[in-house]
Amino acid sequence: MSKSKTGGYKGPYGYQKRKDGEGRSCVRYKCSLMNTVLDVLHQRPGWVEVKEDGEWDFNWCDVGWLRENFDHSYMEEHVRICHFRNHYELTRKNLMVKNLKRYRKTVEREAGRLEAVKCDFFPLTFVLPSEYHLFVEDFKRSPGSTWIMKPVARSQGKGIFLFRKLKDIMEWKKDCTRSDEQRDEAQVESYVVQSYIENPYLIHGRKFDLRVYILVTSYLPLKAWLYRDGFARFSNTRFSLRTIDDQYVHLTNVAVQKTAPVYNPEKGCKWQMQQLRRYLTAKHGTYVVEELFKDIDNIFIRSLQSVQKVIINDKHCFELYGYDILLDQDLKPWLIEVNASPSLTASNQDDYEMKYSLIEDTLHIVDMEGRLTGKEKRVGGFDLMWNDGPVFRENAGLETLGSPFQTANTHLGGVNDRKKQLRQLLKPFPGQKKV
């Protein structure tokens, strides 16, 4: 696949209008990010950047732009944009909690207790100030435990703190001037308070969380892809419950670690998912780790199902989510949060290559060029995880009917030989000779 700049296409209107599904040889794009995404778009054959007010076929926008412009834009059938209108139902902590709680109730009602237990992957959470009293009840029931306060809409670890005494958040309640950075007109910033996981899985004393990428191309029906690569982000210091004021210990976001006194930018404090998976397999054996990754798959699917009916489905939209998962000492995975705009800025060369491939494969799946049949179970590093129902590795046939031995079509932390797979899968770009 050629990575040369598309110098040949002068005149942005020199494209042919084709019916949806036949693909385009020239794609006009807008991009509001100045990082890896821009590089991928620049280097994609046949894709041309358009100026501020020009018409576009593809928009990699930020959520701010979306909020202001989505409702006023008319998009032709073929146009694609990288967010769903109300993605915040999944990505804002208070709304996610509300949707998950409601979903759990539905599951319990329809499928019973045992099934509902599979929804218990998020720590006990309350929205403040609305659920303050409910929270206090639970707080009193478990004295001495640690809780974590997170602002609903901020990212990169900003505004987060831990506490054990009610008085620590009473002050916050009374002191409205504290969170003055991003105050809305008259409202105090919404927070969620969550039970802090005090027994995280540690690797030689260090806490880490997992970043996993999920691509959703449709909510109704639900179609979601899981990327094989991801990483484990380590806290730079050793985990201890002694000092809950040290946010460097507890928060594993790279953004927070970057300002920690001992951060070494060259190190990156990250392990590739493959490395983590191998480490866990060496420690606990293949079976245990396979069960763990099945539990992690379960988190993705159920979290998406919980917002399936709430998210405004729109065939123009797709979204690449960054899921944050934390493991505890019993190897139970917990959902910490879902990001609609996961950082695509690279911290080093390896990270750059990973993110470049991630975005490239996302664009392959969005398929403006019309090269896919729609029946693919794998595109590059993405595996189709859910397609209006579970997707299995084995192809359906008489032998597999009713067989309990079907394995899910997910390979998180597995070998990612995407280049080879793409060579076999994709037709060359329209207008390009076959490589």
Place this chain on the structure above:
Amino acid sequence: MMNEGSELSVTIAQIVQRLKGTHLHSQLEKQAKECLHRPEIRLESIKEDVRKFLRATGWERKLQNAVYRELHILPPSGHPEAPLEHTKEPLAYMRKAQASWEKRILKSLNSMCTELGVPLARKRPVLEQKELTSKWNEMGADEPDLSKFRPVYAPKDFLEVLINLKNPNHDHSDGLTARSHWGLIPISLSVRDVPQLREAYPELSLSCSQLGIDDHAHVPPDLFESEHIRIGKKVVDEQDSAAAQQYSRQGSPTGLRAQLWALILNITNDPEDVAHYEQLKAAVIHHDLLVDNLIYKDVKLTASNDDYYFVFEDVLYQVLLCFSRDTAVLEHFSYNSATPPKSYIQGKTGEEEFAVVYPPNGVIPFHGFSMYVAPLCFLYNEPCKLYSVFREMYVRYFFRLHSISSSPSGIVSLCLQFERLLQIHLPQLFFHLQEIMAQPLRIAFKWMVRAFSGYLSTDQLLLLWDRILGYDSLELVAVLAAAVFAFRAENLMEVTSLASAEAVLADLSTLKVMPLLQIFLFANVI
């Protein structure tokens, strides 16, 4: 000249002597005594019945494993009149070279000690002891000032010593011809060529399945992988050390590797071992050694800067600081050509009664030493077990990589073998490289001294070390080094300087070890 029969009895006697008084011995006695109550033990056939019982309850297997372990570390047998020095290293010029190298290292250590005014050893004040105990699990959190400490030596210093070895019986003044040795090692030792290697490593052949090749994503697991894992589980269940070693030649599955290696090395994690480790920890708390700073510096410079091993920083300190104080390691000097360095109590230099081995384990760490431990952290969590595995790997294999000896697994043989393999199978490349003053050994040496730790990606490194354990030899390290050059030969033919050759070979993290070895040994035309 002793005949085989009496040699065997001597060996048996040696092993019996070593196993007497160990925890295993007392456990066996205890088991034998207690089983006397059992109904199946009859007075008439008491010996047979007790043996049967011990066999059935797995105790015979444990004894077998212990004997097997002793065989691995048996000092070489020699003439009863020969001093130990001569038995462990028969070649006089090697002994001399090793002795003078040791002198240099010790001198360097002592002068660092005087320059910096830091004592070789010092008792910690009580407050400091308390502090260290409380942060035992997070020693890496400190950032002490280590700028004045320098590593005692780096691999390239050691290489210079090897290049200057002189065998007085060997005249190699015939200059550079097609038949002379083009490499840097100026001596001759018997090293195996490819036909001999093929015979020695049949499990790596093209017709034999193994992990690192036949567990690739595209190969259906029923062809080899599933069956191999099933056999691996059986080996672990049987707790058979010898079987585990044989099994490991085809690679260890990730989920079983930790147990298999522990089995091969006979790490039993008895209360005895745990107590020993606790004693070492106490020794670290009580005394501060100068070498501790060298260890800190090494970990900070190497493992902490590695993309994957940085996580293990704390446990590396724990293992290496304890290792320095472990006098049990001194046992390996009965077959290591090196001699533990001695230091003298102040003012009593030269007086043997005041000589003390320094550091207590006789091993002075050099730049990169911590990389011997780092990959093991990937497998073992509990510091005691990790420590035991590392110590055993050190006294079986790693020590050979930084002492001068004629052993076939010794670094000198490995260097020579590497150069010979290259000269015979890639003569054009070798000639080109030595013409542009880029002797291959200058690049490959650092890989071999560390058994490739830190240069290969972890999963590939572990596959290599599977085979080192499986074949009880470091030879494959030399073969791999040659195979790497073979793999990058095309690019290397284009370079015109040592620096550009280094650049071509700077990043080995994408290499797949087993295919490289297999192709080099079995797919090359001889």
